[in-house]
Amino acid sequence: MQLKKCCDDNFTAHLRRVYISSEFTDAPSYFVKRFNLFLSGKTAGESKSDMQTENEEEEDASVEEYVALTNYTGSGSDQLSFSSGDTLLVHSKPSSEWWWAELKGDIGYVPASYLRQDAAAAAAEEEEEEDEDPWQDEEYFGSYGKLRLHLEMLSDKSRTEAYRQVILSNSASLRNKVVIDLGCGTGIISLFCAQLAQPSEVFAVEASSMAEYTRQLVKQNGCEAVVTVLQGRAEEIELPERVDVLVSEWMGNCLLFEFMVESVLVARDRWLKEGGVMWPSSATLTLVPCQANSYYAEKMAFWEQPYGLDFTPLQPLAQQEFFTKPKFSHLIEPDDCLTTPCDVLCLDMYTLQVKDLEEIKGQFHFCLEKSGVFHGFTAWFTVHFESLETGGATVELNTGPNSEPTHWKQTLFMLDRPVSVFAGDSISGNILLRRNSVWRRHMTVTLHWSINSSTEETDTTQVGTKSFPMWR
Amino acid sequence: MQLKKCCDDNFTAHLRRVYISSEFTDAPSYFVKRFNLFLSGKTAGESKSDMQTENEEEEDASVEEYVALTNYTGSGSDQLSFSSGDTLLVHSKPSSEWWWAELKGDIGYVPASYLRQDAAAAAAEEEEEEDEDPWQDEEYFGSYGKLRLHLEMLSDKSRTEAYRQVILSNSASLRNKVVIDLGCGTGIISLFCAQLAQPSEVFAVEASSMAEYTRQLVKQNGCEAVVTVLQGRAEEIELPERVDVLVSEWMGNCLLFEFMVESVLVARDRWLKEGGVMWPSSATLTLVPCQANSYYAEKMAFWEQPYGLDFTPLQPLAQQEFFTKPKFSHLIEPDDCLTTPCDVLCLDMYTLQVKDLEEIKGQFHFCLEKSGVFHGFTAWFTVHFESLETGGATVELNTGPNSEPTHWKQTLFMLDRPVSVFAGDSISGNILLRRNSVWRRHMTVTLHWSINSSTEETDTTQVGTKSFPMWR
Numbered sequence: 028m029q030l031k032k033c034c035d036d037n038f039t040a041h042l043r044r045v046y047i048s049s050e051f052t053d054a055p056s057y058f059v060k061r062f063n064l065f066l067s068g069k070t071a072g073e074s075k076s077d078m079q080t081e082n083e084e085e086e087d088a089s090v091e092e093y094v095a096l097t098n099y100t101g102s103g104s105d106q107l108s109f110s111s112g113d114t115l116l117v118h119s120k121p122s123s124e125w126w127w128a129e130l131k132g133d134i135g136y137v138p139a140s141y142l143r144q145d146a147a148a149a150a151a152e153e154e155e156e157e158d159e160d161p162w163q164d165e166e167y168f169g170s171y172g173k174l175r176l177h178l179e180m181l182s183d184k185s186r187t188e189a190y191r192q193v194i195l196s197n198s199a200s201l202r203n204k205v206v207i208d209l210g211c212g213t214g215i216i217s218l219f220c221a222q223l224a225q226p227s228e229v230f231a232v233e234a235s236s237m238a239e240y241t242r243q244l245v246k247q248n249g250c251e252a253v254v255t256v257l258q259g260r261a262e263e264i265e266l267p268e269r270v271d272v273l274v275s276e277w278m279g280n281c282l283l284f285e286f287m288v289e290s291v292l293v294a295r296d297r298w299l300k301e302g303g304v305m306w307p308s309s310a311t312l313t314l315v316p317c318q319a320n321s322y323y324a325e326k327m328a329f330w331e332q333p334y335g336l337d338f339t340p341l342q343p344l345a346q347q348e349f350f351t352k353p354k355f356s357h358l359i360e361p362d363d364c365l366t367t368p369c370d371v372l373c374l375d376m377y378t379l380q381v382k383d384l385e386e387i388k389g390q391f392h393f394c395l396e397k398s399g400v401f402h403g404f405t406a407w408f409t410v411h412f413e414s415l416e417t418g419g420a421t422v423e424l425n426t427g428p429n430s431e432p433t434h435w436k437q438t439l440f441m442l443d444r445p446v447s448v449f450a451g452d453s454i455s456g457n458i459l460l461r462r463n464s465v466w467r468r469h470m471t472v473t474l475h476w477s478i479n480s481s482t483e484e485t486d487t488t489q490v491g492t493k494s495f496p497m498w499r
Numbered sequence: 500m501q502l503k504k505c506c507d508d509n510f511t512a513h514l515r516r517v518y519i520s521s522e523f524t525d526a527p528s529y530f531v532k533r534f535n536l537f538l539s540g541k542t543a544g545e546s547k548s549d550m551q552t553e554n555e556e557e558e559d560a561s562v563e564e565y566v567a568l569t570n571y572t573g574s575g576s577d578q579l580s581f582s583s584g585d586t587l588l589v590h591s592k593p594s595s596e597w598w599w600a601e602l603k604g605d606i607g608y609v610p611a612s613y614l615r616q617d618a619a620a621a622a623a624e625e626e627e628e629e630d631e632d633p634w635q636d637e638e639y640f641g642s643y644g645k646l647r648l649h650l651e652m653l654s655d656k657s658r659t660e661a662y663r664q665v666i667l668s669n670s671a672s673l674r675n676k677v678v679i680d681l682g683c684g685t686g687i688i689s690l691f692c693a694q695l696a697q698p699s700e701v702f703a704v705e706a707s708s709m710a711e712y713t714r715q716l717v718k719q720n721g722c723e724a725v726v727t728v729l730q731g732r733a734e735e736i737e738l739p740e741r742v743d744v745l746v747s748e749w750m751g752n753c754l755l756f757e758f759m760v761e762s763v764l765v766a767r768d769r770w771l772k773e774g775g776v777m778w779p780s781s782a783t784l785t786l787v788p789c790q791a792n793s794y795y796a797e798k799m800a801f802w803e804q805p806y807g808l809d810f811t812p813l814q815p816l817a818q819q820e821f822f823t824k825p826k827f828s829h830l831i832e833p834d835d836c837l838t839t840p841c842d843v844l845c846l847d848m849y850t851l852q853v854k855d856l857e858e859i860k861g862q863f864h865f866c867l868e869k870s871g872v873f874h875g876f877t878a879w880f881t882v883h884f885e886s887l888e889t890g891g892a893t894v895e896l897n898t899g900p901n902s903e904p905t906h907w908k909q910t911l912f913m914l915d916r917p918v919s920v921f922a923g924d925s926i927s928g929n930i931l932l933r934r935n936s937v938w939r940r941h942m943t944v945t946l947h948w949s950i951n952s953s954t955e956e957t958d959t960t961q962v963g964t965k966s967f968p969m970w971r
Binding site for chain 1: 574576577644645646647650653654659660663685687690691694708711712715716719720797798801805806807808809810811812813816817820821
């Protein structure tokens with residue numbers, strides 16, 4: 028057997044943070060789960076039945092009701108299977124990823140990410156909030172203290188050149204302006220400002236320990252007269268004055284994931300002058316129904332007859348493991364789009380409020396331009412940077428399949444089963460991004476769709492709904 | 500900013516286990532570290548100085564001496580930097596990855612993987628062994644309970660077809676033989692036996708929860724009369740009889756990593772008949788000095804002038820983050836080999852003993868066939884399967900650059916600095932694989948080399964040593 032290497036450096040470069048990484052969630056969470064049990068005084072050798080007993084004894088004290096967001100097929104004898112809509116009783120939360128729960132008399136581990144708190148129970152419980160940091164800031168900022176993620180971002184030319192272009196094309200207007208670069212990382216945007224324009228002051232704000240190096244880089248490039256590095260969170264830093272421009276690269280997968288945008292909105296309200304400029308100024312989420320033949324073949328069809336054997340009993344497991352969460356870092360071929368993409372959300376960075384982030388809903392209506400297999404939806408985002416000058420050209424960073432690939436690539440939401448579709452069929456529905464009420468960097472994306480056939484004698488409609496945790 | 504997706508499914512597929520994955524060690528370990536602190540009663544908001552104080556108070560109780568295996572540059576203010584050979588006093592071990600240590604009066608976190616216990620101190624300490632499972636079996640077998648790793652192994656055609664070929668070409672001799680398939684995973688090798696030959700019995704042994712599915716697959720393929728699935732560890736299972744053939748796919752990166760081989764040796768001694776056959780029968784580790792221009796450019800040279808800025812202050816951090824550990828999943832171009840590869844180790848699976856695994860040493864002497872840049876060494880392995888019939892053909896699975904790529908790919912050991920070399924120069928030295936004395940699935944690979952120049956007027960020799968933890 029072999030090892031565990033994951034990311035091919037020459038090809039991928041997509042992790043920005045890892046602790047909740049899509050393809051790797053399982054093992055680390057397992058690790059954490061076991062490690063917790065160990066730390067809480069259980070040795071690795073302790074039997075599951077011991078744990079079970081202990082948990083059962085505690086059950087009356089703290090049982091909570093949760094509702095399953097989607098189906099789950101447990102793997103191994105210590106996990107529960109459940110269906111969308113089931114009400115589970117959570118007895119204990121030995122780790123943030125795996126909870127110990129009961130369903131119809133059975134008891135076992137369940138992935139916390141598949142559950143949503145029962146609304147009625149939630150209200151009662153808000154009082155007894157846990158100690159744990161719902162932002163998971165220690166991990167979040169810890170990972171940005173490492174070089175890997177910064178290298179990935181800097182190596183993404185589309186991304187970095189877009190910000191460079193914004194500074195360059197606004198260089199005259201930036202003269203004597205005060206800028207805040209929020210979550211500056213290595214400080215590249217601040218350095219672009221100092222190098223390409225003549226702002227009076229740039230506040231480069233970074234919460235992670237990378238800030239120490241950012242200071243060195245500012246000095247090394249002779250920019251210390253213009254750029255001031257502040258290590259701290261957007262919500263906590265203090266500036267001597269308000270700013271003319273707030274620039275930040277806050278976008279995550281499916282635009283909002285990680286919700287760094289909240290810090291940007293808070294900083295805007297605290298520090299942006301009236302009439303000041305936000306970069307990006309607006310952001311759009313785009314969706315398209317698509318084929319995903321090779322991904323489907325690789326993860327699902329593979330089990331049909333590998334080496335002449337019938338491995339189909341593993342297909343439910345495969346669906347669970349590969350299609351329940353979105354596939355980050357998908358690179359959709361333009362040819363795999365079944366029709367023209369559709370913008371489903373548009374956020375105005377001037378008027379967007381933190382509370383708006385809790386639930387964001389968008390609609391779509393597609394008329395298919397070709398026949399094929401409908402495997403799922405692919406999403407990506409575009410951000411726009413307005414010019415400081417009235418009538419100046421807007422800079423755009425588009426992460427879709429018709430632009431140069433970025434490190435975000437696209438996000439694929441696979442249906443449980445492929446559907447054959449035909450040119451002229453229509454697919455309409457809506458997308459709901461629901462921010463996790465406990466883990467504030469996470470969300471669940473729910474897609475509702477209906478397919479209206481154009482080819483049948485009588486009109487037929489197929490409807491579907493699927494929720495994708497990202498990641499709790 | 501963005502997210503954390505890691506592995507591109509279409510391209511990589513190399514993780515077999517993740518909790519110690521090469522590219523991902525940092526963030527998960529950070530997560531675990533923080534999580535531990537949280538679990539041990541510290542809230543996420545607690546300041547570092549609080550932790551420091553607490554650790555300092557404990558110092559007299561349990562301080563241990565460790566020796567640094569290699570240089571380390573701390574990132575952030577809470578990590579210590581140290582040099583190879585430094586003696587560090589470890590005050591506490593809040594997680595398996597990060598320890599709290601002292602060096603010359605400074606105190607901070609250090610990566611446990613860079614330290615080796617002082618030999619004298621080690622003896623005294625063996626008594627007070629910790630509770631923690633040094634095999635980390637819970638994580639190890641837990642990860643094999645997921646489909647992802649099995650899919651990766653089965654999708655590796657070179658690997659799986661090699662085993663299929665072994666069964667097929669020995670099908671006549673396997674008639675009425677008793678076979679054990681150790682760590683059978685989904686049971687593919689056992690199913691090959693039942694499908695292609697007529698053994699009297701195959702014991703398919705799997706410790707992870709995948710065994711439940713393996714039973715279903717055996718049934719689905721109508722092989723339950725021949726194949727018996729046993730869930731358990733090699734060290735613990737009981738068979739009704741000894742076996743004629745022990746087949747297993749136990750190889751890890753750099754051949755030995757994860758040390759599943761130990762279980763194979765234990766099973767051999769417990770269950771293989773006198774005169775029985777081991778598949779594989781022998782294993783070879785091969786090394787070559789090589790160029791790695793694109794990897795070097797991507798991780799190190801990148802910082803020289805990205806977007807016209809000087810980011811060289813990050814290069815020490817880059818060396819630390821990217822070149823300290825081996826790069827798993829390297830795909831070396833045959834053209835990047837500076838000369839003909841050399842076998843440095845050969846293990847005989849009949850005579851190899853568990854104790855032999857503690858320290859394995861190999862020698863090399865290369866005469867460079869071309870001029871170029873010596874960036875490091877690349878390693879891979881080959882295993883051989885002897886025929887059951889005397890004089891029958893041996894089957895070989897070669898994971899080197901001149902064979903079809905496998906999911907193991909190759910392992911790259913980068914020097915700290917590239918060295919220009921010339922055709923005719925010689926590179927000689929040795930490789931030492933030292934199994935970790937605490938974490939039994941891990942090892943440290945130490946390379947010693949000397950380069951003798953053929954082009955200088957006077958003979959010059961450059962020598963070097965570097966230790967690569969894999970992963971503690």
